[in-house]
């Protein structure tokens with residue numbers, strides 16, 4: 001059985017691609033990789049385009065090896081990966097909408113991000129004029145006696161992001177859910193082209209508002225990999241502090257939010273107060289409640305002083321004091337458990353096939369956590385557990401978050417005690433030859449991947465992949481057989497990003 | 504669990520004092536509503552929020568408005584599920600081209616008289632997404648805007664100030680467009 005390294009040897013290795021290898025391969029190697037993905041030996045990390053090339057990032061979960069294979073698209077086409085391995089489907093549709101490259105053999109050629117409103121087709125490729133008339137979007141049919149459809153969105157009843165959901169139901173039971181996304185598409189990857197590193201970092205931090213630290217970190221690490229920058233220790237540790245504060249705030253928000261969707265508002269009220277404490281501490285420590293624009297290639301822009309440390313410690317102490325009673329409340333409220341146990345079950349096999357990240361994967365038996373598996377600094381020298389459950393229901397996703405809150409408190413303690421002194425950033429060099437870098441970091445929702453090419457101090461091409469690409473299809477699978485009224489609850493337990501996915 | 508429920512009934516609320524209305528916001532608002540001052544709205548305001556393509560950062564802070572610290576409902580401000588019950592449309596994001604029509608339809612569904620508040624730097628002029636092929640630009644390119652609350656995202660306090668300014672104008676007898 002060939003390993004990922006063997007696969008690389010089959011192709012032509014690309015120079016100056018860090019830290020994992022990239023190879024330009026031919027169609028047979030590309031197809032071989034797709035078939036191995038389908039066999040479950042490797043996991044798909046991402047699939048993205050350039051004007052006449054497609055790239056695919058692959059991971060061997062046994063060894064945590066990662067590699068990128070690239071295929072030149074003569075005739076603007078390449079063999080579809082999704083015909084073997086369905087998780088690639090929407091990525092291929094997005095590559096087509098942005099670049100006009102055709103995945104030959106794909107079962108679904110409908111547009112995905114392109115709603116025919118941009119006035120231009122293939123905006124990152126040929127840039128040809130849009131079709132004169134928007135063709136209707138055909139949802140996949142579901143047929144049977146007494147089935148009917150319910151259309152929801154893109155504007156929802158609550159304050160949430162835009163997306164359209166088409167439910168096919170039999171009575172109250174959901175037979176099939178098909179979402180249509182792309183409403184939040186802002187053309188970020190196009191804006192990134194030719195952007196300076198600072199401007200691009202600002203854009204990266206705005207891909208998904210709740211993961212601003214994770215994106216800024218992934219982007220900066222990718223740049224640093226490309227330019228071989230060694231970030232000062234203090235900055236490395238402060239970055240981990242920022243990332244853990246972000247995780248903490250959103251996990252607390254989600255735990256409350258899920259309970260609220262199960263009509264248990266008291267949990268929500270208490271969790272929102274704890275969440276707000278974290279945001280205020282973050283503000284006191286770093287000058288911004290969501291900690292936006294603090295991480296840049298080369299380091300961080302703000303130092304942590306004594307007052308900031310105390311504010312964080314006070315927030316943590318308060319959580320330690322109050323959170324256990326909330327866990328007990330969650331655990332002992334039958335009416336709440338009645339809604340969350342056995343609801344929205346995601347089967348472990350499916351989570352593995354889609355390489356689902358974050359609490360979504362870990363609540364369905366997939367142990368991947370980029371902090372542990374890839375052990376990027378400073379996590380390689382921090383102690384923490386990666387909680388895993390196998391039930392895959394809403395309840396399991398809540399419990400993973402609860403356990404991760406505890407682990408994050410523990411991590412922040414370690415970071416604050418061991419935070420090294422020293423400079424905050426280092427200047428990145430400017431090279432006129434193209435250099436490529438890649439990074440994967442663990443955001444609160446799962447693994448955020450960034451791949452980019454830098455030349456002359458500018459971004460030539462940058463691709464940012466949200467964990468939601470692989471989590472949205474799982475929401476669809478998990479809702480099947482549940483009742484429509486449970487959708488908000490199930491959906492909230494996944495809490496997939498719209499903006500992060502739509503880009 | 505009972506203990507927590509019980510405590511919740513008697514513990515003093517964590518709500519803080521309301522901030523004073525922001526001067527700049529008042530001025531911006533005053534110009535917008537002055538021409539259309541016809542009818543008193545009263546101290547009650549229903550808001551329909553529309554994400555027209557934001558990064559979701561603004562939404563996070565809008566959510567925070569409802570937590571026990573800010574507790575926006577005590578001002579008579581409520582977030583409602585349908586534009587048809589709303590007095591105010593609160594819009595975030597650089598209005599993506601894919602959301603333009605949905606925003607227009609939502610605006611049309613809000614009964615007159617109505618106000619529009621654009622929340623966040625993106626909502627003013629597209630923010631850092633301005634110039635993209637996929638983005639229209641500020642909210643005012645699509646629907647008339649009465650008040651803009653700047654920030655990326657604006658803090659809950661900044662939003663409260665803006666909302667209070669709106670309410671005070673309404674109380675003083677001004678009517679939206």
Ligand code: SF4
Nearest residue numbers: 557558560623624625
């Ligand atoms: S203003 Fe900032 S937080 Fe709000 S949508 Fe724009 S980028 Fe996101």
